[in-house]
Each structure stands twice: as structure tokens, then as C-alpha cells.
Amino acid sequence: MNKLIPIAFGLIVAQLGGTAMAAPDFLSDLTRDKVVSWQFSSYTHHFSPSDDHKQVLMLGLEREHPNAKVDGITLFTNSFGQPTVYVYPWGGVYHDIGGIKRLSFKWTAGLLYGYRDPYEDKVPLNYKGLSPALIPALVYEFKPGWSAQVNILGTAALMFQLNAPFN
Numbered sequence: 777m778n779k780l781i782p783i784a785f786g787l788i789v790a791q792l793g794g795t796a797m798a799a800p801d802f803l804s805d806l807t808r809d810k811v812v813s814w815q816f817s818s819y820t821h822h823f824s825p826s827d828d829h830k831q832v833l834m835l836g837l838e839r840e841h842p843n844a845k846v847d848g849i850t851l852f853t854n855s856f857g858q859p860t861v862y863v864y865p866w867g868g869v870y871h872d873i874g875g876i877k878r879l880s881f882k883w884t885a886g887l888l889y890g891y892r893d894p895y896e897d898k899v900p901l902n903y904k905g906l907s908p909a910l911i912p913a914l915v916y917e918f919k920p921g922w923s924a925q926v927n928i929l930g931t932a933a934l935m936f937q938l939n940a941p942f943n
Contacts (some may be wrong), residue, residue: 811840815850815938822855830857834937843870846884855933856898860890862909880915882925
């Protein structure tokens with residue numbers, strides 16, 4: 777957790793400082809024609825609570841491309857208090873699910889690193905802290921650029937998160 781605080785502070789400073797000076801070309805290329813969002817979570821509901829579980833805190837950055845592809849990175853403390861990263865170069869979003877204008881289904885796939893001894897068996901196919909991950913989610917946009925999201929973390933938990941525009 778202590779390692780996430782400087783990272784979060786650095787990301788916030790970078791966000792605020794970006795308006796004061798022009799972004800380098802490579803940064804503007806990374807965001808051009810894409811919807812970029814911050815991700816925040818401070819609550820995860822475990823289906824089978826354990827005394828080993830700690831509070832999960834997550835901060836991430838995600839891009840949605842014009843063709844509805846999704847990619848991103850999240851930094852978080854896992855359910856056992858270990859610093860963890862999830863990098864997902866693959867994903868997609870399907871808007872207006874069931875005719876509900878602001879409801880979306882999203883999926884992401886990538887690599888998860890951080891579930892180490894003695895909790896390496898808590899995620900499937902884990903090898904020395906590295907494992908593949910696939911996370912489906914439901915998203916509801918409550919105002920332009922702002923949305924609430926529920927991530928389905930296999931048979932273990934639901935993570936509730938807030939997405940905010942990255943300007």
C-alpha cells in the first residue's frame with residue numbers, strides 16, 4: 777500500500793501538470809482519437825471472506841479506441857496486501873447493452889503480476905507471481921466521461937470502481 781501512494785501522487789501531478797505545458801508528441805500520439813480514463817477502486821466484495829483478506833486499493837489508466845478496443849494498466853494492492861500490476865493490451869467494450877443507452881459490457885485480458893508466496897495459488901496458472909487474467913465487467917455511464925464499473929473477478933470477488941476522464 778505504501779508504494780501505491782507515491783505512484784498515485786505522481787500520476788495526479790502528471791495529470792495536473794499536463795495542462796500547464798504541452799505534452800510531448802509521443803504522449804499525444806498515445807491518446808489521439810481515444811477516450812482515456814482514470815480508474816479508481818477502494819472496495820472489493822469477496823464471495824468467501826477470509827481473515828487473510830486486506831482492503832484492495834486500485835488506480836489505473838485505460839484507453840478506448842475508436843473501434844471499441846480497450847487497453848490499459850492498473851496498479852493495486854491485491855486481496856492479501858501485496859502490490860500487484862495488471863497490464864491488459866487486449867479488451868473490448870460493447871455499448872448500449874439490452875437497449876439501455878448508458879449500459880456497457882467490457883472485457884479485458886492480459887497479464888497479472890503480484891500474487892506471490894504464500895498466495896500464489898489464489899489465481900489460476902500462476903508462475904512465480906505472473907499469471908494470465910481475463911476480467912469481464914458491467915459499466916454504467918452516469919454523466920459524460922464518468923462511469924461506475926463492476927469487475928467480475930472469477931469466482932472470488934466483485935470489484936467496484938469509478939472511471940473518470942483523463943484530460
